[in-house]
Structures are given as C-alpha cells and as structure tokens.
Amino acid sequence: MTSRAGFASVDITPPVGVPMSGYPDVRLDLEWAPDAMKGYAGRRRQVSRGVHDPLLATALALEADGVRAVVVGLDTLAVSRAFTASAREALAAHGVAPEHVMLCASHTHAGPDLFAWWEGTEQAAPVQQTLDGVVRAAVEALARLEPAELSFGEGSLEYVSVNRRDEIGGPIDPRVPVLRATSPETGATIALLVAFACHPVTLDYANLLFSADYVAPFRDALSAGFAGAGVVFVNGAAGNLNPARFPYEQRANIYIPQTLENFPVYWGGFADAARLGRSLAGEALKAAERATPIDAAPIRGRLGPARLPLKQPDDLDRFLEFMSFRESYRESLRGRAELETEVQVLDLGGLRLFGLPGEPFVELGLELARRGGGDRVVVTGFANDDVRYVMTPDAYVAGQYETVGTPLASGSAAALVDAAAALAEIVTAHTRQ
Numbered sequence: 438m439t440s441r442a443g444f445a446s447v448d449i450t451p452p453v454g455v456p457m458s459g460y461p462d463v464r465l466d467l468e469w470a471p472d473a474m475k476g477y478a479g480r481r482r483q484v485s486r487g488v489h490d491p492l493l494a495t496a497l498a499l500e501a502d503g504v505r506a507v508v509v510g511l512d513t514l515a516v517s518r519a520f521t522a523s524a525r526e527a528l529a530a531h532g533v534a535p536e537h538v539m540l541c542a543s544h545t546h547a548g549p550d551l552f553a554w555w556e557g558t559e560q561a562a563p564v565q566q567t568l569d570g571v572v573r574a575a576v577e578a579l580a581r582l583e584p585a586e587l588s589f590g591e592g593s594l595e596y597v598s599v600n601r602r603d604e605i606g607g608p609i610d611p612r613v614p615v616l617r618a619t620s621p622e623t624g625a626t627i628a629l630l631v632a633f634a635c636h637p638v639t640l641d642y643a644n645l646l647f648s649a650d651y652v653a654p655f656r657d658a659l660s661a662g663f664a665g666a667g668v669v670f671v672n673g674a675a676g677n678l679n680p681a682r683f684p685y686e687q688r689a690n691i692y693i694p695q696t697l698e699n700f701p702v703y704w705g706g707f708a709d710a711a712r713l714g715r716s717l718a719g720e721a722l723k724a725a726e727r728a729t730p731i732d733a734a735p736i737r738g739r740l741g742p743a744r745l746p747l748k749q750p751d752d753l754d755r756f757l758e759f760m761s762f763r764e765s766y767r768e769s770l771r772g773r774a775e776l777e778t779e780v781q782v783l784d785l786g787g788l789r790l791f792g793l794p795g796e797p798f799v800e801l802g803l804e805l806a807r808r809g810g811g812d813r814v815v816v817t818g819f820a821n822d823d824v825r826y827v828m829t830p831d832a833y834v835a836g837q838y839e840t841v842g843t844p845l846a847s848g849s850a851a852a853l854v855d856a857a858a859a860l861a862e863i864v865t866a867h868t869r870q
Contacts, residue, residue, distance in 0.1 A: 442585035442618035444628035444667030445577035449570035451563035459546025460642040489646040490653040498578035506537035515823035536738035541671040547648040590728030626666035634673025654714030674802025731786035743856035745849040792820030810861035
C-alpha cells in the first residue's frame with residue numbers, strides 16, 4: 438500500500454488592533470470569587486499593538502490507498518465546533534471525509550479573541566480570515582502530496598512543565614510523540630507532527646504582541662534540524678499543565694500568583710518561550726531520529742458524540758458571571774443539563790491520534806493513552822471544539838480558578854474519556870475484520 442504526505446503553512450495573523458485572548462477580564466468584585474484569584478489583575482484591557490512572530494495554520498495531509506486525512510495545527514486559543522464544521526465542509530470538496538479532518542488549537546494566550554466571546558469585545562474578530570487560512574493550508578498540503586514513508590518515535594521531556602495544582606508531586610505528561618514523513622527517494626523529511634502537553638503561557642498579560650508563544654521557536658528550531666521540513670504542533674491534555682519557571686530544577690510554575698501586595702507582577706517573556714521551544718525541539722529531534730516505520734494501512738477515522746454534564750443552574754450562572762461572557766455565549770448554555778461536543782480518533786497504520794475538545798486535565802490524557810487500543814497513542818487537547826476545563830472529580834476544589842472557570846460538572850471527565858475509548862474499540866474491531 439502506498440502512502441503519501443504533504444505539508445503547507447499559511448499565515449493567519451489578524452490585523453494589529455484586534456483584541457487579544459487568553460487572560461480574560463474575570464469578575465473579582467464578586468464575594469464568592471475564587472480565593473486563589475483574589476487580587477488578580479492579569480487581564481488584558483488593551484488590543485494588540487504588533488506582531489512578534491506570525492500566527493500560523495500548519496497542515497499535514499496524509500493519503501493511503503486513496504483515503505485522505507488532514508491534521509491542522511493553528512495558533513489560536515481555541516476553535517469552536519461550528520468553526521471546525523465549516524472547515525470540514527470546505528475540505529469535503531477535496532476528497533477528505535469529515536471524520537478525517539482534525540483541527541488542533543495550540544492554545545496560545547497571545548492570539549486574537551477569535552470568537553468575541555467576552556464582554557467589551559466590540560471589534561469583529563477575524564473568524565473568516567482564520568477559517569480561510571486553515572482551509573488554504575489544508576488544500577495546499579493536499580496538492581503537495583508525494584510518496585512518503587511514515588515512522589513514529591517518542592521522547593520524554595520531564596523538566597519544562599509543571600502541574601499547576603501541585604507543582605512538586607502532581608502528574609505531568611512528559612511524552613514527546615513524533616510522526617515523521619520522509620521521501621523514499623531522497624530520504625528528506627517532508628514533515629513532522631509533534632505533540633506535547635503544556636499551556637503556552639510563557640508570555641504574560643503585559644504582552645500585547647501576537648505570538649505563538651513557545652510553539653514558534655519550537656517549530657523554527659525543529660525545522661532547521663531537518664533542512665526546512667514542515668512542522669505541525671498539537672497540544673496535549675494540558676488543562677492543568679504550565680511551563681516551569683527557569684531554572685527548571687526549582688519545579689515552580691512560571692505563573693506568579695497575583696496579590697494586592699505584589700501587583701503588578703509579571704512572569705516569563707520571549708526568552709523563556711525560546712528556551713522552552715528549543716528544549717522541546719531538541720527532544721523531538723531525537724525522537725524523530727529514533728522513529729521506526731509504521732505499517733502501511735488504510736486511514737480510519739471516527740467521530741463520536743460526547744455528552745458532558747453541566748453544573749447546576751446556580752453554579753453555571755456563577756461561571757458565566759465570573760468569566761464576563763457575552764450574552765450570546767451565556768444563552769448557548771442556559772437551561773441545559775448537558776453540553777454535547779465530539780471526540781475523534783484517526784488511526785494511521787496503528788498510530789492512534791485522539792482529538793479531545795476543550796482543556797482536558799492531564800489525568801484524562803494519561804488514562805486515554807492506556808485505553809487507546811495500542812502502543813502508539815497520541816492524545817491532543819483543544820481539538821475541534823471548546824468546552825473549557827474538563828476536570829477530574831477531585832479537582833473541584835473551592836477557591837480554585839478552574840473550579841469556577843468551567844461550565845462542566847463532575848463526571849464530565851469520565852464521560853469524555855469513555856466516549857473516546859469507545860471510538861477506539863470501534864476502530865479496533867474494524868481493523869481486525
């Protein structure tokens with residue numbers, strides 16, 4: 438069976454002056470605001486003032502036995518289900534089934550407020566420009582399909598990330614899985630798809646320049662190591678994982694808690710982003726060089742619904758009030774007991790690539806890796822839809838930001854992982870037929 442691969446990258450940076458996202462103007466004047474947020478002032482009230490590095494849509498197209506798939510990594514905080522549906526509709530005309538299209542937001546906190554979710558965002562977000570860029574990157578990658586050999590390797594990077602709920606003892610996901618596509622004729626690397634679980638928040642709320650955060654220097658360094666090969670980054674289950682503060686050995690969160698006494702206090706910067714990005718690129722390079730071939734096999738993709746329980750009405754109203762969401766966002770959740778989203782799996786010759794919506798806590802990614810139906814399992818978060826934090830039951834601790842900052846009730850984690858694992862079982866059953 439013949440495999441083919443293609444890569445393309447499109448600049449999706451919006452015009453300077455567009456509002457930024459990532460540090461929302463949460464309501465701290467509420468008496469029940471989380472204790473951990475008291476005195477917090479890390480919200481942006483200004484629009485972007487420039488571009489540090491371009492925001493990109495990077496696409497890897499794959500084809501085996503005439504069946505096509507596309508994975509797009511894009512430098513935005515999130516994607517919505519409607520946004521993903523529009524991209525899939527456009528790509529269906531190019532021979533790609535909806536279940537074979539996966540959109541993965543990098544979750545950079547230095548990108549635009551793409552969907553104008555928050556109050557005070559009057560300027561129209563560049564949704565159509567971004568969507569057009571995503572589709573163009575995918576179409577160009579499909580047009581560049583060429584014979585390719587696929588291989589898979591996995592590294593481990595344990596020191597650049599921390600669990601922000603428990604910096605010393607909390608779980609992280611150090612895995613650096615790499616899918617490598619090379620030309621059988623020249624041996625040159627066509628593209629690499631790399632996953633890693635870590636919030637792109639090395640840049641704080643004082644930054645008003647568009648940036649992909651550590652993802653930009655990561656892509657640049659890894660591409661340089663493979664003679665200009667294309668690089669697609671997909672984030673993992675990183676809902677509770679942050680960059681570690683340098684020097685990394687102190688195992689401290691890069692984020693510095695804001696208080697009335699220390700305000701304003703900042704953290705990180707572009708030097709920190711570059712250090713983390715280069716560190717990740719070094720580990721990905723080693724994993725790529727150790728990669729072993731993936732058996733040529735048909736591409737199998739599946740989409741499945743995931744119904745996640747919502748909080749009780751009073752707690753849901755608190756979430757909406759605390760996060761200062763616009764009325765249109767509030768109306769989309771009010772009066773409902775559950776939120777319907779989707780999960781996705783792409784099987785690429787035995788490599789299972791799962792797409793989970795929102796910001797799943799790392800525990801979900803680790804569990805799905807165990808239940809994913811194979812030795813080669815990659816779990817992405819921030820994929821195809823936004824549902825905010827998907828947390829384990831024990832993470833619902835009073836006084837914590839994420840506890841108030843999600844519409845989802847306890848039980849949502851099990852519902853999400855079970856839905857994804859069920860897809861894996863279906864794919865496994867079809868593979869054995």
